[in-house]
Amino acid sequence: MFAKLLKYEWKATWHYIGILCLGAVAASLMGGGAMRYLVKLSEQAEEFDGTVLEIVSVFLLMGAFLAIAVCAIGGFAVLLVRFYRGRFTDEGYLTFTLPVNTHQILLSSLVNTLLNLLLLTAVVLASGMVLLLIGISAEQIAWEELRQALLQIREGLAKIFTLQVMKILGTMAAAGIAGILWEIICLMLAITLGALAAKKHKILAAVGFFYGIQMAVGIVQTGTMLSAVVESGESAFYRAMLWPTVMHLVLAAAGYFLMWYLTDRKLNLS
Amino acid sequence: MDVLKAENLSMRYHTKLALEHLNLTLPEGKIVGLLGPNGSGKTTFIKLAAGLLTPTEGSITVCGRKIGPGSKALVSYLPDRTYFGRQIRVRQQLELFQDFYPDFDRARAEQMLAALGIGLDDSFRNLSKGTQEKVQLVLVMSRRARLYLLDEPIGGVDPAARDYILNTILTNYDPSATVLISTHLISDVERVLDEFVFLAGGKLLRAGNVDATREAEGKSLDELFREVFRCLPNC
Numbered sequence: 358m359f360a361k362l363l364k365y366e367w368k369a370t371w372h373y374i375g376i377l378c379l380g381a382v383a384a385s386l387m388g389g390g391a392m393r394y395l396v397k398l399s400e401q402a403e404e405f406d407g408t409v410l411e412i413v414s415v416f417l418l419m420g421a422f423l424a425i426a427v428c429a430i431g432g433f434a435v436l437l438v439r440f441y442r443g444r445f446t447d448e449g450y451l452t453f454t455l456p457v458n459t460h461q462i463l464l465s466s467l468v469n470t471l472l473n474l475l476l477l478t479a480v481v482l483a484s485g486m487v488l489l490l491i492g493i494s495a496e497q498i499a500w501e502e503l504r505q506a507l508l509q510i511r512e513g514l515a516k517i518f519t520l521q522v523m524k525i526l527g528t529m530a531a532a533g534i535a536g537i538l539w540e541i542i543c544l545m546l547a548i549t550l551g552a553l554a555a556k557k558h559k560i561l562a563a564v565g566f567f568y569g570i571q572m573a574v575g576i577v578q579t580g581t582m583l584s585a586v587v588e589s590g591e592s593a594f595y596r597a598m599l600w601p602t603v604m605h606l607v608l609a610a611a612g613y614f615l616m617w618y619l620t621d622r623k624l625n626l627s
Numbered sequence: 628m629d630v631l632k633a634e635n636l637s638m639r640y641h642t643k644l645a646l647e648h649l650n651l652t653l654p655e656g657k658i659v660g661l662l663g664p665n666g667s668g669k670t671t672f673i674k675l676a677a678g679l680l681t682p683t684e685g686s687i688t689v690c691g692r693k694i695g696p697g698s699k700a701l702v703s704y705l706p707d708r709t710y711f712g713r714q715i716r717v718r719q720q721l722e723l724f725q726d727f728y729p730d731f732d733r734a735r736a737e738q739m740l741a742a743l744g745i746g747l748d749d750s751f752r753n754l755s756k757g758t759q760e761k762v763q764l765v766l767v768m769s770r771r772a773r774l775y776l777l778d779e780p781i782g783g784v785d786p787a788a789r790d791y792i793l794n795t796i797l798t799n800y801d802p803s804a805t806v807l808i809s810t811h812l813i814s815d816v817e818r819v820l821d822e823f824v825f826l827a828g829g830k831l832l833r834a835g836n837v838d839a840t841r842e843a844e845g846k847s848l849d850e851l852f853r854e855v856f857r858c859l860p861n862c
Contacts, residue, residue, distance in 0.1 A: 358696075361726050368719075369712065442712070450710040454677050455727050456700035622681045625640070627670075 358457045362465035367472070369443065373435045374473050378480040381428040385484035388421020389491025396492055425484050432477040436470045440545055445552035445559070449626045459621040463545075463613070470541055528598045535605035542612040543570055549616045553623055574608060628690065630655045630774050630805040631676060635685035638671050638829075645671040646829040648685070653805050655773070658796075658819055660837075660848075661809040663826035664856055669809040670707060672826070673778045676807075677704040690773055700728070703772035707779040709759040711751040717762060718747040724766050736769035739795070757788060764792060768799040775806040781815055789815050813849040823848060825855060 391414040398411065443452055444462070452462060544567060551563025578601055631653040638646040646668045653659055661669050674680045675687055678694045689698040711720060717740065724731045740747065743761055751759055764780065777796065781789040789812075797819055800806050810816055817837070825832040832855065837848055844851055 358727070365723060365726075369714075447706075447708050447710045448712055450679065450704075450706040450708065453679055454699055454702070454704050456696045457727075458696050624679065624681070626679060 358455075359461045359465060362455075362457060362461055363468060366439070366443075366465050366469035370435060370439050370469065370473060374432050374477060377428040377432045377435070378477065381425050381480050381484040382487070384421040384424035384428070385488040386491070388418050388425075389488045391415070391417035391421065392488065392492030393494065421488060425481055425488075428484075429477060429481045432473065436473055437544055437548065440466050440470070441548050441552065441560075441563075444620070445548070445626070447626075449624075453624065453626075459617055463617055463620065466545065467541065467613075470545075471538075474537075474541075525598075528602070532598050532602040532605075535602045535609070539605035539609040539612070542609045542616070543567065543574075546570070546612045546616045549619050553619055553625065574604075578604065628655055629653065631687070631689055631807070632691075633672070633675075633685065633687045636672075636675065636682055636687055637684035638668075638675060638680060639683040644829055646675075646682075649829070649831055651824065651831060651834070653774075653807060653822075655805050656803050657821040658800075658806045658808065659822040659824060660813070660816055660820040661807055661824050661826065662811065662813055662848075662852060663832075664811060667826040668829040669826055670778055671829075673704070673776045673807065673809055676774070677702060677706075677776055700730075701773040703728075703767045703770040703775045705764060705767040705775070705777045705780055707782065709751075709756065709763055711759060711763070713750075713752045715751050716747070717745060717749050717751070720751075720762070720766065721747070724770070728770055730771040731766075732769050732771060735799070736765055739765045739769065739799075757784060760784065761788075761791070764795055768795055771801050771804075773804050775800060775804060777806065777808045779810055780808060781810060781812055786815075793819055813852045814847075817848045820848070825852070827856065 394414045395411070395418065442448055443466070455462075547567035547570060548563045550566040551559045551561075554566075555562035629652045631651070633649055633651045636646055636649040636651075637644065649668075649672070651672075661672065663669050671680065675682055676689065676694070678699050687694055689701055692698045692701070721733055721736055724736070725733050737747070740762065743758075743765070745754070745758060745762060751762075754762070767775065767777070775796075780792050780796070784792065793816065796806060796808070808816055808820070820837045822835065823837050823840070824834045840851065841847060846854070
């Protein structure tokens with residue numbers, strides 16, 4: 358049943374996410390073209406004299422970066438709107454009468470959001486790369502030199518990436534993953550609280566709850582970071598990185614179970 | 628066997644008590660009218676049985692199962708509003724019902740939709756509210772459920788649509804199943820009911836067999852309803 362729920366969650370969002378991904382790719386191609394023109398212009402040592410084409414290229418390049426950012430934010434918004442509409446509007450009358458339990462309903466949303474965000478992030482990063490690659494391809498690329506440079510970078514990284522550095526990077530990656538998980542659950546919890554607590558202006562209430570929770574967590578987090586800065590040293594660094602990781606994981610678990618409790622026991626769709 | 632059993636059931640919304648220590652049992656194979664004025668607790672009771680609300684006190688079971696995924700698989704619920712997403716097509720909604728409910732008879736649903744002239748590729752965005760309600764009724768009645776919970780199925784529709792809805796219910800429900808119809812339009816549903824339950828202020832006022840009551844009282848259920856609820860304040 359969980360797989361079926363996940364399938365319907367995916368079906369409800371994939372076309373919006375797909376359109377946004379295509380938008381990001383189109384923007385990267387457009388921006389790449391504009392960047393290529395500008396790079397070529399500078400390579401030919403021509404001065405930027407403000408012709409219409411040059412001005413349009415600059416605006417296209419800026420627009421492309423903006424469009425890629427909008428696609429990323431838009432995708433996240435689509436997923437949150439889906440969570441709200443599927444659970445706390447009239448669509449909830451179907452969702453909550455399906456023969457599944459509340460954990461399955463919530464986890465299907467969470468997994469679908471994470472999968473879509475992963476896809477969106479990959480497309481947005483790839484779009485950025487494509488934009489830059491198209492742009493710099495205007496210059497004559499010495500492929501042999503590039504290969505040598507990449508080899509040197511690899512050798513350099515092998516020296517840099519000692520066990521110690523890997524440990525630091527691993528700690529930072531874990532902190533990042535825990536932070537993202539907590540942010541998603543925090544947003545879902547805020548939507549749940551807003552939808553269940555407010556009779557009117559549920560979205561506004563959800564925004565209020567989100568900033569309220571974020572402020573409370575932020576105060577605790579800042580205190581932790583400050584104490585680490587004061588102490589300094591290697592162990593302080595790990596404490597500064599590990600503590601938010603643990604805190605975010607604990608908060609994510611607590612937020613999920615609070616959301617489950619509210620949805621399972623306090624749901625009132627009217 | 629009792630299809631639905633409510634024991635000492637209470638439901639409170641903040642300060643308002645919507646249901647108060649309700650005890651009710653529904654046998655199988657009956658069409659039961661859950662009747663009462665607005666605000667009497669009909670929708671609350673149906674939502675509790677459908678698993679959309681959690682009781683403040685007491686318990687409710689469907690075929691001996693506590694409310695949860697197991698009971699929801701046995702219950703076919705028609706809410707008093709439509710729950711379709713605007714982007715969804717009728718075909719996708721059929722697929723969803725087929726995926727989640729093993730007792731869903733897709734062929735029957737398609738047959739009923741064809742009779743109504745509703746295409747499988749029609750999007751709900753383009754269907755009128757009345758047509759959406761009919762699609763929802765078709766989906767709900769195409770299940771071979773043990774208990775049908777129909778919340779105001781004829782509220783807000785024209786008399787011709789009421790006849791269509793009641794005929795759909797009568798011709799499609801499994802005779803071994805129980806149908807609970809909540810309404811305050813007694814005269815329209817009276818002809819199809821086997822049993823009735825009068826609710827007022829969240830309490831069970833009266834319940835019984837429709838024919839036996841009609842014979843004993845010498846009046847129709849509609850007349851009895853008007854007589855009983857005329858005496859109550861706030862009706």
